[in-house]
Amino acid sequence: MKPEPYVRREMLAPQPAPLGETGILRWMKANLFSGPVNSVISIAAGLFVLYVLYRLLPWAIQPSWNATSLSQCQDDPNITGACWGVIHDRFNQLMFAFYPHELQWRPLLAFGLMFVAIAPVLFDKVPRFLLAFTAMFPLLAIWLLWGGSAWPELMVLAGFFIGYAVHKALVGPAGELTAIILGVLATLLWWIFGVSPVAEMLQGVVPLDITPVESSKFGGLMLSITIGLAGIAFSFPLGIILALGRQSDMFIIKTLSVGYIEFIRGVPLITLLFVASVLLNYFLPRGTNFDLILRVVIMVTLFAAAYMAEVIRGGLAALPKGQYEAADALGLDYWKAMRLIIMPQALKISIPGIVGTFIGLFKDTTLVSIIGLLDPIGLANSIRGTTDWNGIVWELYLFIALMFWVFTFSMSRYSMYLENKLKTTH
Amino acid sequence: MAMADQPAGKSFRLSMLLYDTRYRSITIQVIMLTLFVIGVWWLINNMYTNLAIANKAPDFGFLWNPSGYDINQHMIDYSSQSTNARAWLVGLLNTLLVAFLGCILATVLGVFIGVLRLSKNWIISRLMTVYIETFRNVPVLLWILFANSIFIDTLPQPKTFRGENATSHMLWDAFAFTNRGFYIPKPTFGEGYLPVLIVFALSIVAIFIFRKWAYKRQEATGEILPVFWIGVGLFFIPAIVTQLVMGSPIGLEYPALKGFNFKGGFHLRNSLISLWLALSLYTAAFIAEAVRAGIMAINKGQSEAAAALGLRQNRVMSLVVLPQALRVIIPPLISQYLNLTKNSSLAIAVGYMDLTGTLGGITLNQTGRALECILLLMLTYLAISLTISMVMNIYNNSVKLKER
Numbered sequence A: 001m002k003p004e005p006y007v008r009r010e011m012l013a014p015q016p017a018p019l020g021e022t023g024i025l026r027w028m029k030a031n032l033f034s035g036p037v038n039s040v041i042s043i044a045a046g047l048f049v050l051y052v053l054y055r056l057l058p059w060a061i062q063p064s065w066n067a068t069s070l071s072q073c074q075d076d077p078n079i080t081g082a083c084w085g086v087i088h089d090r091f092n093q094l095m096f097a098f099y100p101h102e103l104q105w106r107p108l109l110a111f112g113l114m115f116v117a118i119a120p121v122l123f124d125k126v127p128r129f130l131l132a133f134t135a136m137f138p139l140l141a142i143w144l145l146w147g148g149s150a151w152p153e154l155m156v157l158a159g160f161f162i163g164y165a166v167h168k169a170l171v172g173p174a175g176e177l178t179a180i181i182l183g184v185l186a187t188l189l190w191w192i193f194g195v196s197p198v199a200e201m202l203q204g205v206v207p208l209d210i211t212p213v214e215s216s217k218f219g220g221l222m223l224s225i226t227i228g229l230a231g232i233a234f235s236f237p238l239g240i241i242l243a244l245g246r247q248s249d250m251f252i253i254k255t256l257s258v259g260y261i262e263f264i265r266g267v268p269l270i271t272l273l274f275v276a277s278v279l280l281n282y283f284l285p286r287g288t289n290f291d292l293i294l295r296v297v298i299m300v301t302l303f304a305a306a307y308m309a310e311v312i313r314g315g316l317a318a319l320p321k322g323q324y325e326a327a328d329a330l331g332l333d334y335w336k337a338m339r340l341i342i343m344p345q346a347l348k349i350s351i352p353g354i355v356g357t358f359i360g361l362f363k364d365t366t367l368v369s370i371i372g373l374l375d376p377i378g379l380a381n382s383i384r385g386t387t388d389w390n391g392i393v394w395e396l397y398l399f400i401a402l403m404f405w406v407f408t409f410s411m412s413r414y415s416m417y418l419e420n421k422l423k424t425t426h
Numbered sequence B: 001m002a003m004a005d006q007p008a009g010k011s012f013r014l015s016m017l018l019y020d021t022r023y024r025s026i027t028i029q030v031i032m033l034t035l036f037v038i039g040v041w042w043l044i045n046n047m048y049t050n051l052a053i054a055n056k057a058p059d060f061g062f063l064w065n066p067s068g069y070d071i072n073q074h075m076i077d078y079s080s081q082s083t084n085a086r087a088w089l090v091g092l093l094n095t096l097l098v099a100f101l102g103c104i105l106a107t108v109l110g111v112f113i114g115v116l117r118l119s120k121n122w123i124i125s126r127l128m129t130v131y132i133e134t135f136r137n138v139p140v141l142l143w144i145l146f147a148n149s150i151f152i153d154t155l156p157q158p159k160t161f162r163g164e165n166a167t168s169h170m171l172w173d174a175f176a177f178t179n180r181g182f183y184i185p186k187p188t189f190g191e192g193y194l195p196v197l198i199v200f201a202l203s204i205v206a207i208f209i210f211r212k213w214a215y216k217r218q219e220a221t222g223e224i225l226p227v228f229w230i231g232v233g234l235f236f237i238p239a240i241v242t243q244l245v246m247g248s249p250i251g252l253e254y255p256a257l258k259g260f261n262f263k264g265g266f267h268l269r270n271s272l273i274s275l276w277l278a279l280s281l282y283t284a285a286f287i288a289e290a291v292r293a294g295i296m297a298i299n300k301g302q303s304e305a306a307a308a309l310g311l312r313q314n315r316v317m318s319l320v321v322l323p324q325a326l327r328v329i330i331p332p333l334i335s336q337y338l339n340l341t342k343n344s345s346l347a348i349a350v351g352y353m354d355l356t357g358t359l360g361g362i363t364l365n366q367t368g369r370a371l372e373c374i375l376l377l378m379l380t381y382l383a384i385s386l387t388i389s390m391v392m393n394i395y396n397n398s399v400k401l402k403e404r
Helices: A021-033 A037-061 A072-073 A086-098 A103-122 A129-146 A151-174 A176-207 A220-247 A251-266 A267-284 A290-318 A321-329 A334-349 A351-371 A378-383 A396-420 B022-052 B084-117 B122-136 B140-154 B193-221 B227-245 B269-297 B300-308 B313-349 B355-367 B370-399
Strands: B177-178 B181-184 B186-190 B251-253 B257-260 B261-263 B266-268
Touching: A037 B122, A072 A086, A086 A378, A086 A396, A103 A129, A103 A220, A103 B181, A129 A151, A129 A220, A151 A176, A220 A290, A220 A351, A220 A378, A220 A396, A251 A290, A251 B022, A251 B370, A267 A290, A267 A351, A267 B022, A267 B313, A267 B355, A267 B370, A290 A334, A290 A351, A321 A334, A334 A351, A334 A378, A351 A378, A351 A396, A351 B140, A351 B313, A378 A396, A378 B140, A396 B122, A396 B140, B084 B122, B084 B269, B084 B313, B084 B355, B084 B370, B140 B269, B140 B313, B177 B355, B181 B269, B193 B227, B269 B313, B300 B313, B313 B355, B313 B370, B355 B370
Parallel strands: none
Antiparallel strands: B177 B181, B181 B266, B186 B251, B257 B261
16 A cells, blocks of 8 residues: 555644744834844934933922922922922912902803814814804803903894894895895994994893903913914904905905015014004004903914915915816806815815914914013013012923923814814825 | 807996996905005004104104114124114124024924934834924923023033132033033134135135036936045145145134133123024924925835836935925925024013014114004014015025926
């Protein structure tokens, strides 16, 4: 009988992968030690990180949270590094500056409601009816922050309904365009001439007021967020209008937009803030003296709008011409084409730039400390001027940096999320 | 169709101004222009009324009066007897100085960090990400104050350099880092320094001629010369040889401790250094992102094709990838340069006397001419910005993809 050739009848048990080809070792080999040069660099960089932590952590981890002055930290033998007591001691001031203590629930409430207001804008899973709340939020926030009678805000709100009613009543007899123009006109007239006397009268009948707080008491992170948020909310629509103006075929509109954008982009924000603080009153009728914070918000908005316009123009320019032509071919008029076809795509392209502008605006709110408002940096200077905390530097700056970092970093992460969500390519 | 058939004006009705697309744009423009003119007129009219009441007609005469204040850092002759206009010029030069230094350092750091962020080494790319996210997300004003505090609070006082058992020491006996600023050696020009400078200038011209010639030769024969190393040699050797032959006419003046302070050498004030470093480090984070985006925008096929042609790694980078990436990088780079220049106006926070510190700061406060000062300040910044963007746009056009 011929001997049967050797045939393996059963499978071999699978062997584990060689050490160094799986898990963390493989990862380290691929990403840290792929060659002699890389290994040296990795080790050097690792040592550098360890050294920084070795120097920084002992300084940062100190039992100094309850200190009430710098000298207390210096006298305590247990404390050899950072004196974090300043954050604990002045936390309230860094957040609210001189906003009355018993009224601080109001900015906190406004801050909480802010999330409710922006949620439907940020995430499309949130119920749509909340958008109505978003639209009303600016007025609500103004009322909560500054206090006083609620009637002016309510009357401003009523202006929108008046405009809508006028439009509705005239759209039949007078035609669409006339109705829109007259509606807008009615709203403006109401705001200019109607709001303050009617609000005063209604306040006399039904008082709806809470304790007013002066602008000079505003400050801290609250001020940064107020200016930043107002700037963001107003500069975005203004930027869209300016971008459309710059792309327009109409010569005068285009020239005005280009002139405005290039002028604003050519000067530093600080000069505009100087204008707000010392010059704006020259340009207004004698006796008008409106709030410094409002003036700053106006300037910051005008400033950011120019940058926003450029970002959006980039998006508009990046759209293929076919999109415009297709919109025309469908017979859409200018505004419909913009609203339904062009803008959704152009804004999607320019999301990173838009969020970048928002982040820049929020960071730029620190500049108001130069014209004497008490934002966190302005407060840091005044805290360093007190006898208790004279000479403290790093702890305060680190804390302020961290506050800003948290906000700006989450904004940039949100923009990445949005880009991913709206991505239609593979 | 119907529109084209009807000659314009034949049956013109007033409502056509609104409803006919031929006339509507004119209507809108006329309305806008009218509103604009009325608005500007209103503002200017208010201004004149207010100024008339305050008895201050716009007047630029104050520019020719003595300024009455000192500026510790001035690149041209200046004293408190000089005019306000000269203080303005000193401020302008200081702004340009810090902007120029800042742009150079920010570009170098930014390119370096942007390339390293794409490194395959995990720890390096992570470190660069941390750097970018840290610097980008914290206000630049805070960085400027931070840098200034570092120099003022952690560097030694000049007096600690004194005596036998000094606690601080100079670096190579040439550099002193104190809380009053940095002292560095200053070149001195002795007898016969001119030939050295002339030789140096000629060798730079020679480098350019040689590069051109080497390029032509490569086109003609295919032979590649070591252009870079020959260039480096041309840069250093002739000038050093002349310097030695002429008996070292160009020397260095070292700073030395005299009394309580350093004398001699250049004195770089902390305000300048902290502003410069903070602006550069901050802007470098943005430039790094632009560089990274530029390199990532280049199709991988490009470098693969170049490798397939047999080009070496560094030539792939310098001949194929970078020239293409540059086109994507330049436009954001321009706007970063502009941002840096505009951010230099924050010098006022650390007491560096730039444009905002002189014209928009002390001159404004002393003369009370807010309107004139801020107008001039804005126009000066506008001129700087427009010049930078013009120059950079010319460069951009020269590297731009030429389409048809």
